[in-house]
Amino acid sequence: MNAFSMGQGQLSLSDAQAPADDAPAAAPPVPVAATALATLPWQLASTVWRGSELLQRSGVVVPTGHAGLDRELPGGGWPCGALTELLQPHAGVSEWRMVGPGLGRLVAEGGTVLLIGPPQPPHLPGLRQYGLLPERVVWIESDGADRRLWIAEEAIKANVQGAVLAWLPKARPEQLRRLQSCAQRHSGPVFLFRPALVQAEASPAPLRLLVQPGTGGGIRLRILKRRGPQHESELELAALSSALERVLPRRVVRSAPVVPALHHGSLVGADSQVVVAGLD
Amino acid sequence: MAHWLALIPKSSSLVSTDAPGGSQQQAIGWWALQFTPRVTLCEDAVLLELAASERLFGGKAALRKRILKEAEPFDCAARAWAPTGMGALALARGGVRNGFAGPLQDLLDALPLRTMSRVAAERPLLARLGCRTLGEVRRLPRAGLSRRCAPEVLKALDQAYGEETECHLWLELPERFDARLELPGRTESVAALMQGARHLLTQMAGWLAARHAGIRHFTLHWHHDGQRARAAGPGGELTIHTAEATRDVEYLGRLLHERLNRTGLKAPVSDLVLCAPEPESLTAGNASLLLEASLQREPLHRLLERLSARLGPEHVRRPQLVADHRLEAMQIWHPATAFQPSTTATTGVPVLPQPSWILPEPLPLAVHQEKPVYGGVLELLTGPHRMEGGWWDQRELDGRVIGDLTRDYYVALSPQAGLLWIYRHRVVRQGDNWFLHGVFA
Structure with a gap:
């Protein structure tokens, strides 16, 4: 399913070192691939990306504003110059809590946020709480799937500083591929909001997240696709605006869970030691 | 020499x-x-x-x-x-x-x-x-x-051979650009009309270049053929406005094309007239020494003008905040082409939570065992946040009447729809009493 999660055989290489620190006596045998890599000159070795690792040298990113999510994303944030697909069971439930903090930073740097076909009218006083200034928000309304695609393509091609957010429930994979190729020349992030039903469809977006409402106003998140090992567990983000956090009862805010530390063990599936080492 | x-x-x-x-x-x-x-x-x-x-x-x-x-x-x-x-x-x-x-x-x-x-x-x-x-x-x-x-x-x-001096009558520039073009044939298609219009635009760009100027608006008139249907009238005209003075033929041509496509031609057209009344001096852009990504950027206003020309100005909107306590009166959306960023200081960040989506019309909620329902039974997390008054400002906004209100707002949690901003009329009326007004998306 995930095009980037190949090379399972090499996996233990990166993980092999971690437990070795804790228990040198029980160090697993080093696979042949590791020794081959060790003999490479460092310039070359540093350019080899192992399937087990998150791609750290990906292009420019914008921090998401959620520390727990940043740790799981290649490069540590929303990718720029690529599509990011956010799939939700229902549109209009958790968009701003997901992307709002990141967009706030873009706007602070002088960016503009283009909204293409949002499910509801945006409410600027609420967006202001994420740092989105009213003069930096543009709402482009259009019915008709083809027309929205056209707008999205024009907006991405124009490469206006900032981000493009488009709600494209009916886009087909080949249309997305076209957008993705346009997005490669865009200098900011491009978010596509789509229904959760399309998660089985192929997608050219290098980052796909499934976003669902979690307990107590939080967000449950699954990373369906990323440039790195497949992420199988679920993330829970608190993701409340500070104003909401202040007024909501303690039990709600507290029930928003602590994000587990990063672990790449899920791909190996067996090595629970790695997770423990990661938590330390 | x-x-x-x-x-x-x-x-x-x-x-x-x-x-x-x-x-x-x-x-x-x-x-x-x-x-x-x-x-x-x-x-x-x-x-x-x-x-x-x-x-x-x-x-x-x-x-x-x-x-x-x-x-x-x-x-x-x-x-x-x-x-x-x-x-x-x-x-x-x-x-x-x-x-x-x-x-x-x-x-x-x-x-x-x-x-x-x-x-x-x-x-x-x-x-x-x-x-x-x-x-x-x-x-x-x-x-x-x-x-x-x-x-x-x-x-x-x-x-x-350069053995005698030459004398020429130097070309002088007219004060106003007003050019007329007879199309080679009667045409009803916008594409064919655009060919002629581009020709005129190129002429206009030359005229503007000589004056080191650009324009903010120009008008294209077209005359219908003599054999037109009576209902079509003698012709039509279209004025194109841009946010910034320009003489970019490609860009003006695209704007004109989009607008012509929307307007359409009622009858075959025989000739075109292009008028550009007020040239404005245009300062040449500074060339950058650095290779920047911004070189490939299209300015935002140009993108919005193009989108407005295709979709209609009412579909490309930019907001203005209004100091008002009523949710429906807090913002006004203007067409992007008519948008002037407010020079007055914008209102600060609201201290109390505000939803990020607002419903165009409050949605009456079903009630199950005295609890409102929307994607499951709602749990009221915090409230009431009482909102009252407004009798001094009764008016119609986007087809809805806003005025006096007496509402208690709550933040509610729905199992499927997330955090909602719902309200209840304080003065209990018949029938529906809970309304969904916004979403903390």
Whole structure:
């Protein structure tokens, strides 16, 4: 399913070192691939990306504003110059809590946020709480799937500083591929909001997240696709605006869970030691 | 030494009716005025005297390169450089590009008679005398030649060879751009009309370039054919506004095309008139030394203008915040083309939570066992946040009446729809009493 999660055989290489620190006596045998890599000159070795690792040298990113999510994303944030697909069971439930903090930073740097076909009218006083200034928000309304695609393509091609957010429930994979190729020349992030039903469809977006409402106003998140090992567990983000956090009862805010530390063990599936080492 | 350039436009099928020497020639002439005030329309060509402008444009080579590059859209049939104007014209017709490559006399001597119209007029006589090139004409005895043919022949030859001063009537720029174009055929299609309109836009861009100016608005009028249906009227017009002064033909053409597509033509069109009333001076953009990504950026206002032209201005909106306590009156959306960023300080960040989506109309909620339901039974997390008053400001906004209200707002949690901003009328009415008004998405 995930095009980037190949090379399972090499996996233990990166993980092999971690437990070795804790228990040198029980160090697993080093696979042949590791020794081959060790003999490479460092310039070359540093350019080899192992399937087990998150791609750290990906292009420019914008921090998401959620520390727990940043740790799981290649490069540590929303990718720029690529599509990011956010799939939700229902549109209009958790968009701003997901992307709002990141967009706030873009706007602070002088960016503009283009909204293409949002499910509801945006409410600027609420967006202001994420740092989105009213003069930096543009709402482009259009019915008709083809027309929205056209707008999205024009907006991405124009490469206006900032981000493009488009709600494209009916886009087909080949249309997305076209957008993705346009997005490669865009200098900011491009978010596509789509229904959760399309998660089985192929997608050219290098980052796909499934976003669902979690307990107590939080967000449950699954990373369906990323440039790195497949992420199988679920993330829970608190993701409340500070104003909401202040007024909501303690039990709600507290029930928003602590994000587990990063672990790449899920791909190996067996090595629970790695997770423990990661938590330390 | 004088430095002349001759440009011969291609003969065009589109003919402007009230331009004296063909519209393309005039368009090139106007455009050329940005490089030098000494531009003249001579026979079928445009002649430019550039010696005085060389330093301003960074030297002879730089100026030539720039002129040739910017002349590309005009698609000239021939061009030539030479130390004299008439000489440059003759060389251009003869297919010689550089009149500085050797002594001008040698270059001109080799040209055939047809390259100078004055000489070509005496061709039967000269042919009988055995002359085929200009050089051979020059070698004839002057006195005999001046007796046998018109005096202009010798004068033109002397001017071309630089032995007599040339005098030209320099081209002057009209104060107002107002050009008319007769289309080659009656057309009902926007694409065919655009071809003519682009032609006019190129002319206008040349006129603007000469004035070092741009425009914010221009009007295209079109006249319907005489055989139109009566209902169609005599014609139509379209005014295009841009946020910034510009003379970019490509961009203006795209805007015009989008608008024409939306407006449509009611009857076949026979001619077009383009008016540009108020040119504004345009400062040239600074070129950057750094290779920046911004070089490939399209300015936001241009993107929004293009989208507005295609979708309709009411579909591309930008917000303005209003200091009001009522949720539905807190913001106004303006068409992006009419948007002026507010100069007054914007209202600060609200301290209390505000939803990020607002429903266009509050949605009445079903009630199950006295609890409101929306994607499951709602759990009221916090509230009430009481909102009252507004009797002093009763008005209609976007088709809804806003005015006095008495509402208690709550943050509610729905199992499927997340955090909601719902309210209940404090004065209990019949029927629906819980409403969904916003979402903390």
